[in-house]
Amino acid sequence: MLIDTNQKIFIYEQEGNLRGYILLNFQPELKLTSGHYEIDKLYIHKEFRKQSIGKSLILESFKKYGKDCWLYTWDKNESVNFYLHLGFKDKGMYEFDINGKIVKNRIFLMKGN
Numbered sequence: 001m002l003i004d005t006n007q008k009i010f011i012y013e014q015e016g017n018l019r020g021y022i023l024l025n026f027q028p029e030l031k032l033t034s035g036h037y038e039i040d041k042l043y044i045h046k047e048f049r050k051q052s053i054g055k056s057l058i059l060e061s062f063k064k065y066g067k068d069c070w071l072y073t074w075d076k077n078e079s080v081n082f083y084l085h086l087g088f089k090d091k092g093m094y095e096f097d098i099n100g101k102i103v104k105n106r107i108f109l110m111k112g113n
Contacts, residue, residue, distance in 0.1 A: 021043055022058065
C-alpha cells in the first residue's frame, strides 16, 4: 500500500477477517466544499451488510475527524437511503463521462454542529 498522508482508512475486522472499510480523503480532487473531508470509499462485504458495520465506520470517522464531510455515490446505489438515514443532506447530482457513457452520482453533505 502506498502511503498518502492525505488519506486515512478505518478497517472493520472480526475474528481476523475483513468485514469492511472506510477511506477518507483530506485532499480530494473534486472540490465541493472548503474544510470538509471526503468519504472516498465505504465498502462492506455483501455477507455482512445490514449489521451496522457501515454506520460504525462512519461514526468512528466523525469521532476522529468531525462531521464536516461529503461523499458521492452512484444514483442507483442501494446506499442512498442509508446516507439519508444517517443525516447526510442530498445536495444534488454530479455527472461524469466514462467512455461516452454519462454516469450520474448523488452528492451528500454532512455538517458538524
